[in-house]
Amino acid sequence: MSIVSTPSPGLAADAPARRDAEATKTAILRAARHLLARHAHADITLKAIAERAGVSAPLVLKYFGNKDTLFARVMSFELDATALLDAPLDELGRHMVRHLLVSQRDQGADPILRIVFAPLHGEQGDILRTNFRTQVSERLAARLTGPDAGLRAELAVSTLLGLGVMYGIARGTHLRGADVDDIVERYAPAVQAQLA
Structure with a gap:
């Protein structure tokens, strides 16, 4: 079909x-x-x-x-990751949350949410997963210091994906009706906790 x-x-x-x-x-x-x-x-x-x-x-x-x-x-995350990770480490959580929300609200595009649909795409889904791991998760992990950088990077990205799903797919009415700055203030600390 x-x-x-x-x-x-x-x-x-x-x-x-x-x-x-x-x-x-x-x-x-x-x-x-x-x-x-x-x-x-x-x-x-x-x-x-x-x-x-x-x-x-x-x-x-x-x-x-x-x-x-x-x-x-379309299956490459390279340019999206560049924009998503374009902030100093101590401000990165705030930047990532704001970038995700503004991308969805203003451009109707999410920088990373398409990974959620990898199971729909057969062999292309494997390409999407590989690109996501290398271009987003591993790239973020390389910026982190301290123990468990890979795990912390994946947890930070997972937290961000949850927000993206609720905002862009589930279209939570309270979330979509809230001010972006308010969401950033409430949500960014959860992302930043994994990065710091």
């Missing part, structure tokens, strides 16, 4: 008639990430990605060549 996604209300209509290449690539990647976080890899069509991005399917092929090349980019 193929997934045919309808574009978000106003997405295609609001898209500029002429986009620059980077904006188009970003829209395509965002659309593919959105679909990957909701459907099995095998069920996602280039047409669905194009519709969600507000572009034509040939344009997806122009920029990425084929579905496998596109999803190789």
Whole structure:
């Protein structure tokens, strides 16, 4: 069964008639990430990605060549991890929580939540897991000092994933209705406790 996604209300209509290449690539990647976080890899069509991005399917092929090349980019956490971990260690918990919430609220994209859907993706799920371990968990562990750095990194990321699931998937009404600064103040200490 193929997934045919309808574009978000106003997405295609609001898209500029002429986009620059980077904006188009970003829209395509965002659309593919959105679909990957909701459907099995095998069920996602280039047409669905194009519709969600507000572009034509040939344009997806122009920029990425084929579905496998596109999803190789989507399954990488490299750029997301760079942004997620871009803070001094003593402020990293706050930064990670804020980055996750603002990414979901403002861009409709979560920097790490797609790992939750790895079981849906068969062999591609194994790639997603490997990328997540090396590009997020192990990269964070390498920044930590003291004993059990790997375990502490995984616990910090697990705590962050829980917040991402409740905010982005379960769509907790109280959580989504709260001020981001308030959530950061309440939640960041739990993440930071594993990092310090």
